[in-house]
Amino acid sequence: MIAKTQQLKAAFDEKLSAVQASAEIDAIRIEFMGKKGAVAALMTELKNVPNEQKKEVGQLINELKQHIEASMQAKLAELKKAEEEALINATESYDESLPMLTQEGSYHPITLVQRELEDIFTSMGFHIEDYSEITDDFNCFEALNIPKHHPARDMQDTYYLSSGQLLKTHTSAAQNTIMKKYGAPVRAIFPGRCFRNEKIDACHENTFFQMEGLMIDEGISISNLIYFMKTMLSEVFKRDIKVRLRPGFFPFVEPGFELDIQCLICNGDGCPSCKNSGWLELCPCGMIHPNVLKYGGIDTEKYTGFAFGLGLTRLAMMKYGIKDIRVFNEGNLKALSQFNDK
């Protein structure tokens, strides 16, 4: 048995040293370490070894196993490295004159709606701001007048990173940074991906898009807010849109509203799409709370402003008649590529 174990080791070493490509390692693993492999056969034979030798032989076989595993791993790492290097150094050549074989790409419906809104708002003097998906408690909550333990946080549970940072729950998280960067007066929109701890179904996603907008200047009032929202929505839906404001509570606006649009399907008569109310909830908004302006370094004696948080995902669903929110993140190209009208 001892001799047999040694022979097997020699046989393994020889085979392994002959291996040229990482893909061949698997065959060796099966031959030696597989269920019906050479080592397993040795283990079965161990039964027949006289009791006083069992311990020694058993130990030898164990050492052999360890040797095989470690050598295979080392060889695999070595080969993979060489293969990667070869791939990097290989001089591939392309014939750029060949026609494209694949289908032309298409824009995601959210991108389409986002771009359309960006065009509309830039034509009204707003500029587009970018903001990160990772932020912190201050920007996402504190600076928006949502102190720790405020019940408004319950609706915005999110994903916390081990660094203490978090994934932003709404685009409002950028308000403070933008106020500090530009001061007043300012008109900006900032689209972005948001995250919340949600149970996913046809209407809820843990990852969705919003477009925030704010306008701060002297003498800004609710009528300015209504005007901009109505103009924007009429452009998006290519028809005159009726809007109404209902009171809505958000700690960072005072007064705060839910902006509804008259149902586009029944023109306000009531139908299943608007749950027979004639109206669809579309965009929370309001006059920026003085505390939020102060956090942003804005003189509240001189300036007022409005902010809105348009649900881009919601808008895309309405515009394109998408009934299930999960379509947006599923990556099904057949479903996502049908909205390119440009």
Ligand code: PHE
């Ligand atoms: N950030 C709020 C939300 O996501 C929406 C909002 C934005 C409300 C701006 C008022 C003003 O729920």
